[in-house]
Amino acid sequence: KQEVTQIPAALSVPEGENLVLNCSFxxxxxxxxxxxxxxxxxxxTSLLLIQSSQREQTSGRLNASLDKSSGRxxxxxxxxxxxxxATYLCAVLPGNTGKLIFGQGTTLQVKP
Amino acid sequence: xxxxxxxxxxxxxEKRQSVAFWCNPISGHATLYWYQQILGQGPKLLIQFxxxxxxxxxxxxxxxxxxxxxxxxxxxxxxxxxxLEDSAVYLCASSLGRESxxxxxxxxxxxxxxxx
Numbered sequence: 001k002q003e004v005t006q007i008p009a010a011l012s013v014p015e016g017e018n019l020v021l022n023c024s025f026x027x028x029x030x031x032x033x034x035x036x037x038x039x040x041x042x043x044x045t046s047l048l049l050i051q052s053s054q055r056e057q058t059s060g061r062l063n064a065s066l067d068k069s070s071g072r073x074x075x076x077x078x079x080x081x082x083x084x085x086a087t088y089l090c091a092v093l094p095g096n097t098g099k100l101i102f103g104q105g106t107t108l109q110v111k112p
Numbered sequence: 113x114x115x116x117x118x119x120x121x122x123x124x125x126e127k128r129q130s131v132a133f134w135c136n137p138i139s140g141h142a143t144l145y146w147y148q149q150i151l152g153q154g155p156k157l158l159i160q161f162x163x164x165x166x167x168x169x170x171x172x173x174x175x176x177x178x179x180x181x182x183x184x185x186x187x188x189x190x191x192x193x194x195x196l197e198d199s200a201v202y203l204c205a206s207s208l209g210r211e212s213x214x215x216x217x218x219x220x221x222x223x224x225x226x227x228x
Contacts, residue, residue: 043157043222045219
């Protein structure tokens with residue numbers, strides 16, 4: 001059974017810091033991995049999607065990497081800003097069937 | 113491009129009452145998902161539609177939850193009767209398809225349900 005874990009559960013950093021959020025999954029047989037952002041009381045916004053054949057994806061100040069063999073993904077945020085404060089969720093697609101399995105999320109606070 | 117629409121945004125009901133949620137996916141998206149997100153947890157898939165057919169409802173509590181997607185576009189999720197533990201955010205998502213190459217899922221704003 002696929003399980004997804006995100007550590008830490010919460011993180012507080014001063015503005016301007018570079019930071020890394022971690023995601024691990026128990027079964028390396030995945031088709032893709034997505035990182036989402038969730039603001040309080042809002043839905044999920046897709047940030048980056050990495051197909052199983054890819055190693056990383058970049059969008060602006062965000063970079064996500066994928067190491068299937070070790071069951072790990074990281075989301076790197078450069079030069080963090082208070083507007084980056086949100087909960088970040090990773091999710092894996094374990095089969096070619098559409099069902100995403102989510103981690104519990106990391107709640108990030110960036111202090112001015 | 114319009115995103116996934118959901119209504120209502122908030123709902124408060126008493127236990128044993130019934131409630132219904134509505135979702136309109138992104139135009140052209142064949143696959144529609146309903147997720148339940150309990151406070152402090154990641155979303156959990158309840159049911160997945162491909163066009164108007166159900167392809168996965170293994171985690172849907174079928175004694176009280178039902179969902180339909182008539183004409184392969186809009187969808188409704190119903191709870192009858194509601195229990196306290198159904199308090200959660202109900203998220204609707206859609207994607208072009210189920211296969212991984214088409215499976216970037218886009219989420220609506222969610223409906224926050226409180227059962228008293």
